[in-house]
Amino acid sequence: MLVGAAVSGAVALVVGLAASCGPGGGEPDARPSSSAPAPVPAQTAAPVLPSGYSPTEPVLDDSFADPAAIKVGDTYFAYGTNGGDAMMPVATAPAPAGPWTRSPGDGLAALPAWAESGWTWAPEVVAPRREGDPYLLYFTARRRGADVQCIGIATAKSPAGPFLPRDGEPLICPEDLGGAIDAASFVEDDGTRFLLYKSDARATAAIYLVQLTSDGLELAAPPSRILGRGGDEPVLVEAPDLVKRGGKYVLFYSAGWYFKSNYQTRYAVASSIWGPYEKGAAPIQSTDLYGEKVEGPGSADVLSDGTRDYLLFHGITEYHGGSRVTRPMYVAPLGWDGTRPVVRGVPVRHEAEAGALNGCVSALPRPNASGGKAAGPFARGDCRVDVRVFAPVAGEYEVRVQYANRSGADSDLQLTVNGTAGATVKLGATEGADWTSVTAKVRLGGGWNTLGLGRLAGAGRPAGKGQIDYIEVR
Structure with missing residues (x-):
């Protein structure tokens, strides 16, 4: 002792x-x-974290x-x-x-x-x-x-x-x-x-x-x-x-x-x-x-x-x-x-059909989707869905988009963060009843943010369509 x-x-x-x-x-x-x-108001600076931290x-x-x-x-x-x-x-x-x-x-x-x-x-x-x-x-x-x-x-x-x-x-x-x-x-x-x-x-x-x-x-x-x-x-x-x-x-x-x-x-x-x-x-x-x-x-x-x-x-x-x-x-x-x-560090899932759908995109019954529904199809250039997501602190996050695209061709979507263009998300063509995903990295403010997904159409753009099951922020 x-x-x-x-x-x-x-x-x-x-x-x-x-x-x-x-x-x-x-x-x-x-x-x-x-x-x-x-x-701590939304959109504040990210916390200072040591090198290599996760x-x-x-x-x-x-x-x-x-x-x-x-x-x-x-x-x-x-x-x-x-x-x-x-x-x-x-x-x-x-x-x-x-x-x-x-x-x-x-x-x-x-x-x-x-x-x-x-x-x-x-x-x-x-x-x-x-x-x-x-x-x-x-x-x-x-x-x-x-x-x-x-x-x-x-x-x-x-x-x-x-x-x-x-x-x-x-x-x-x-x-x-x-x-x-x-x-x-x-x-x-x-x-x-x-x-x-x-x-x-x-x-x-x-x-x-x-x-x-x-x-x-x-x-x-x-x-x-x-x-x-x-x-x-x-x-x-x-x-x-x-x-x-x-x-x-x-x-x-x-x-x-x-x-x-x-x-x-x-x-x-x-x-x-x-x-x-x-x-x-x-x-x-x-x-x-x-x-x-x-x-x-x-x-x-x-x-x-x-x-x-x-x-x-x-x-x-x-x-x-x-x-x-x-x-x-x-x-x-x-x-x-x-x-x-x-x-x-804990991923949070947000159902796409629960977001703001602009009419071109609607909630579609899909039995094998996570919430029983999906948002789509993204068939025209004015098709868009906006989903509110919560980030515990400001920083870089990975956004995982769960989707299906059975149109036979790829489809490009613009991912926006609080109204500002963030990244282009490609919905590759899929087959059968399975869902797949694509990821992108974005910077979010601490608190509530709005993620938007809108169809990119026009010359040189792929003509495919797609449906979004959910967006997961991690």
Whole structure:
């Protein structure tokens, strides 16, 4: 234990210096993880991303599961589930998307007497709201002599640690519900503190909310169950994270087993922090949504840089048998369509027949189309469809146009973005009942955009026709 504290102290010194040496110096700017960024209007500049960054590639190659992060000064600190030789690995970066560097040593110096080593999960660090207050760490650990996990507290003077656990009993340990895991902090604008967590027994797994004392160290009231598993969700719900956007409370959570590919991220919205929470119609992250580029995405945490939001989460890169998997950390820019979260890197499909059709183009019943209909045919030069699409942040996107063209000749369409010509899309001739696709790259503004597809006709242009099933933005 003393060795661990010494190593963590060295980490704290090195990283603490990095945090304090940014422009301006002085007291670090510590912000609660639930604080909202300034509103970002549509068509704003794209976020600055490091070279080689991709929202579907890990920002840390090694396992860094259940990530959560805070900003202190000009440095971002991320914390993960135990792995390797660290009960709580720590990583730092100059920006949310990285580059991230894993710190040496262990951010958690020791475990309390009630906890068994090797089972330290899902850390949540909360920055102090007042000068002189400590950084708070809520962590999950297995209780000695009992097959349950509980939530404990540790404190530190630096965001890098070493975090020292509080003596005595766990903060939360409902043994009648199989224990508790996955603590997540939320701080209201008036400073009122709350903690979310998951009850751990599979049969009764649910998300709970409890108010804390002003120092965040004790429960101030009995907990309340605010969200349970729905019939369309796999196995159980867990890993809550709560933010306030658009005047509403938006609760992110995971569904399924973390070690299986159907693990996914979902969300629910409420007008009151206590609910009732209305769930979104579908996952916002899943293996299928990513086209298997990210497997089992979940345990999401919202991080703000003061201007826009990012989503930290883990995905599965290796299976080692049973529940043993490698889960590195990913980061993706996060946009908001009102209270609906939209994650960069997750393709979003828009049915063409739901767009604005100019009369020359109409909605055609097509049983083998994704929505049962398609838009077409593009038979003349005045044929056009306009489809509104949402981009979480400004940047370059790939537009995939699903189409069929059984006219026997190619057809050229002009793709426009917000009224400006973007690219020419060729609908090659197709046969039979199958649909195919063509892609183009365009720049979209953050927020709502209008993609137009219009027939290019005239001398030298191919005379074919075509039908559009959907447009997918990725």
